[in-house]
Amino acid sequence: MHAEQEGPIWSGTFWNASWPITWIVGPLMMVLCMAIMMFMMRGHRRHHAGDSDALAILKARFARGDITRSEYDEQRRIIQA
Numbered sequence: 001m002h003a004e005q006e007g008p009i010w011s012g013t014f015w016n017a018s019w020p021i022t023w024i025v026g027p028l029m030m031v032l033c034m035a036i037m038m039f040m041m042r043g044h045r046r047h048h049a050g051d052s053d054a055l056a057i058l059k060a061r062f063a064r065g066d067i068t069r070s071e072y073d074e075q076r077r078i079i080q081a
Contacts, residue, residue: 055076055079055080058079
């Protein structure tokens, strides 16, 4: 007679390291997590790149004389905040 184990699925052989699906699901989860982190970091870099573009435009406007020094300083503080 074969005795079945009682309890939740994760306490039995389902997550046993010798079970083949563990070797498939584990690396897939790691790759998925890394992809999510890379996607999030890429978005963060784009945000900062946009800030430097805005600052470059602001510097060009100041150099052309379109804005005063006080306007330049105020807008630069806003961009860098």
